[in-house]
Amino acid sequence: MIARPRLIRLVKVRMSDQLARRLDADDVVQETLVTAAKRFDEFKNSRSVPVFVWLRGLAIERLIEANRYHLRAAKRAASQDVSKQDWLNQSSLDLLERWVSQGKSPSQVVADRQRSEDLNQVLQELPENYREVIVLRFFESLTIAETAAAIGITIPNAKVLQFRALKRMEKLMTASRGWKSADRKV
Numbered sequence: 001m002i003a004r005p006r007l008i009r010l011v012k013v014r015m016s017d018q019l020a021r022r023l024d025a026d027d028v029v030q031e032t033l034v035t036a037a038k039r040f041d042e043f044k045n046s047r048s049v050p051v052f053v054w055l056r057g058l059a060i061e062r063l064i065e066a067n068r069y070h071l072r073a074a075k076r077a078a079s080q081d082v083s084k085q086d087w088l089n090q091s092s093l094d095l096l097e098r099w100v101s102q103g104k105s106p107s108q109v110v111a112d113r114q115r116s117e118d119l120n121q122v123l124q125e126l127p128e129n130y131r132e133v134i135v136l137r138f139f140e141s142l143t144i145a146e147t148a149a150a151i152g153i154t155i156p157n158a159k160v161l162q163f164r165a166l167k168r169m170e171k172l173m174t175a176s177r178g179w180k181s182a183d184r185k186v
Contacts, residue, residue, distance in 0.1 A: 007055060007059050009141065010059055019067055035062065118173065123169075125172055130165035133158065144159060147162070
């Protein structure tokens with residue numbers, strides 16, 4: 001299935017390090033696909049989003065369930081529950097932390113860590129819709145059509161949103177952090 005590698009990437013990107021120590025991304029995707037098979041008639045009847053966006057939503061639901069089961073298994077007050085949006089926002093910020101140092105020299109690790117901290121801070125400063133389009137497009141590698149469907153907007157609006165988000169990021173990075181346009185790694 002073509003969607004399986006993309007779902008594995010999505011799960012790896014969204015999965016916290018704590019959860020990754022307890023659960024394999026492949027297992028989450030397998031459970032997602034089992035759920036999808038059981039609920040396929042529901043999707044077929046509604047057909048409001050592309051199939052990958054629907055699968056992505058199921059995978060995120062499965063990640064939230066796994067997070068609750070594995071990391072928040074102790075009894076707690078209902079007021080401590082984390083909403084889906086809060087969890088997505090936090091996991092998108094965690095992406096940058098895991099993106100940094102794979103097989104690099106110590107100076108590269110330090111430079112990348114600083115860049116990651118800058119990007120993390122800039123992502124937090126962005127409006128939620130800008131942050132989400134950046135994460136969907138560049139961390140989860142969704143197409144512009146899938147991104148539009150996931151956010152619930154038209155494709156032209158998703159393109160404009162992405163453009164504005166990238167421009168805002170560049171402005172924040174150059175103005176407040178002293179980056180130059182040449183510092184961008186594309």
